[in-house]
Amino acid sequence: MLGLIAACVSACTPGVDSTSTDVADAIYHGGTILTMNGTSPTYVDAVAVKNGVIVHAGDKDGAMAMRGSRTAVRDLAGKSLLPGFIDPHGHFVMSLNMISQVNVSSPPVGPVTNIPGLIAEIQAFKDRAGIADDDWIVGWGYDQEELAEGRHVTIEDLDPHFPNNKVILIHVSNHGAVLNSKALAEYGIDETTETPFGGVINRLPGTNAPAGLLMETAWLPVVSNMPVKSGNELLEVIEDAQQLYASEGYTQAQDSASRISEFSLYQRASAQGLLYIDIVALGIFTETEAWLAPGAYSFGQYDGHLKLQGIKWAQDGSPQGKTALMSAPYLTGGPDGEEDWYGKPIQPKSDLIAQVHAALKTGIQVFIHANGDAAIDHAIEAIEAAGVTAADDRRPIIIHSQFQRPEQIDQYARLGISPSYFTNHTYFWGDVHLANRGPAQTAFISPLKSITEAGIPFSNHADFNVTPLDPFFILWTAMARESRNGTIIGPEQRVDAYQALRGLTTGPAWQVFEENRKGMIKEGLLADFVVLSANPVETSVDDIRDIEVLETIKEGITIFPR
Ligand SMILES: [Zn+2]
Secondary structure: OHHHHHHHHHHOOOOEOOOOOOOOOEEEEEEEEEOOOOOOOOEEEEEEEEOOEEEEEEOHHHHHOOOEOOOEEEEOOOOEEEEOEEOOOOEHHHHHHHHHOEEOOOOOOOOOOOHHHHHHHHHHHHHHHOOOOOOEEEEEEEOHHHOOOOOOOOHHHHOOOOOOOEEEEEEOOOOEEEEOHHHHHHOOOOOOOOOOOOEEEEEOOOOOOEEEEEEEOOOHHHHOOOOOOOHHHHHHHHHHHHHHHHHOOEEEEEEEEEOHHHHHHHHHHHHOOOOOOEEEEEEEHHHHHHHHOOOOOOOOOEEOOEEEEEEEEEOOOOOOOOOOOOOOOOOOOOOOOOOOOOOOOOOOHHHHHHHHHHHHHOOOEEEEEEOOHHHHHHHHHHHHHOOOOHHHOOOOEEEEOOOOOHHHHHHHHHHOOEEEEOOHHHHHOHHHHHHHHOHHHHHOOOOHHHHHHOOOOOEEOOOOOOOOOOHHHHHHHHHHOEOOOOOEOOHHHOOOHHHHHHOOOHHHHHHOOOOOOOOOOOOOOEOOEEEEOOOHHHOOOOOHHHOOEEEEEEOOEEEEOO
C-alpha cells in the first residue's frame, strides 16, 4: 500500500496544463485492470479519473495524455484493480447493532460449538461489557444446527445462569430468536399466548409454556421493540460500520428491510456528511402504507450517498430455520418436531398480491424474500398478477430464490424477474439442507450456472450478518459449492471466478438500476474501485479465499485504508 502511494510522489510530474478540462485527477496503471465489461474477462492498461468519474479506460498513452501537474499517477505495481464490490442484499443496520451485541456464532464465524460454550460466551460478554442485572443481553449468529446437542437452546438452559437479565439470542437467519424467561415476560409471552399466523413458538414438552424459540410473525413484534441504542449513539458508530464494508472492498451497502426510524437515521447521517459509501435502503413491508403515503418519500434517486430504492417483502422464513415455505414436506419435520411440515408463509398470498400490486402501480421497485419453492410461487404470482412482463423492465427481485425449481427460471425470464442468490448456503447449511430436503432439491440451490445460461442478470449476496461480508468467501462458495462436511452441493452449478464476480458487480448494479453508474470500469461510470492482491480470474479455487483487499476507492477517493 505504502509502495503505491510512494510511487505517485516520484511520478507526479507536470504534463498537460492542469487547468485544462482534459486533466485527470488520478491515473492508474501498471497492474491488472479487470473491467467486468462483457460476458468474459476484458482488461485495459490504464484508467484516468476526474471528479470521481472514469474519463478514460483503455491504453496507457491515452491516460497519460490526461496527466497534469496535480494528477496523481498511481503505479499498481502488479496488483489488480476491479470495480468496487456492490452488496446485493444485506442488512447494513446490523453492522451498527452488532457493536453492542455478543457473537454467539459457530465456527468459522464465532466460537460456539455447544450449549455450555454458548452460556460461557454470554457470561464472558456480560462481565467484559459490565452489563448489570436487569439489563439486556443480545447475541447474534445463534445456530442450533451447529450445536453438539443438536437441539434448540431453551429457557431451562438459560434461566439458571441468567435469572436477572433479559437475554435474546438472535437466530442466524435473523428470522427468529431464543429468549430467556425474563425476556419472554418483558414481551408478555406466556402459556396463554397463541401462535400467530405464519409464526412459530416452541413449547416445553407436554405443556403450553413457551420454551424460548420464537420465529417469523411470532418474532416480529419482539424485533420491532428490541432495546436499541439512541440515534446519536448509532451515528457515533456509523463510521466504523462503513469501514467494515470498505475493508472488504464494498463501495455500496444495502439495508434491506429498513424501518422508517432506521431510514431517518441514515438521512441524518447523510445530512451531516457522515456517509462515504453508498447505502441503498429498501423499506420494510410492514410499514408499506407509510412508505407509499403521497409525497412522503422519493424512491430511486440519491440524496448524497443515500438512496431509497424500493420496498422489501418477506414471504417466508429460512430453510435452516425450517420456516421456508416448500411445496413438499421437510424430511425431518418442523422446528418443534411437527410432522408433515411445509414451512409457513409470513402472510396470506392474497395480502402479498395486493401490496405488491399497490407498489408496482405507483412505479416502485419490488423486492420479495422467498426461500422455499412455494414462497417463490407466491412471489411470481404476485408479480404476474400486477401485469408485469419482461418488456416492462421493472426488475422485480426475488431475494434468495434459494430452493427454486428449474422451471421457475423460465417464469423469471418471462416476467423479467431477477434473483439475488446466496451461494454461501452451500457451505454453511448444505449438509443441513441435504438432511431436511434431500439431494435433488439441495443440488439446485442458488443455481448460478443455470441462471447464467438463461441470460438472466443475477447477484450473489452474503445477507450480512447472516454470513460474513467477505467477498472472496462468496466467490469461493459460488465456485466450489463445498459444504462444511466436504460434500459438493450440485457440482453442475459451479461457475468460474468471472461469472461469480458478476454477482458482486454488474449484477447488483443492474438490479438497482445503476448499470450506467457502477459495476464496471468504463468511461462515464463512477470511479469506485477495489485494489486486490491478486486477480480472482487467474486464481485457483483453492486460493481464492486468500486474496486480500489492499485498497478501496469511492468516486476517486481512498476510503480504505483511511
Ligand atoms: Zn436478508
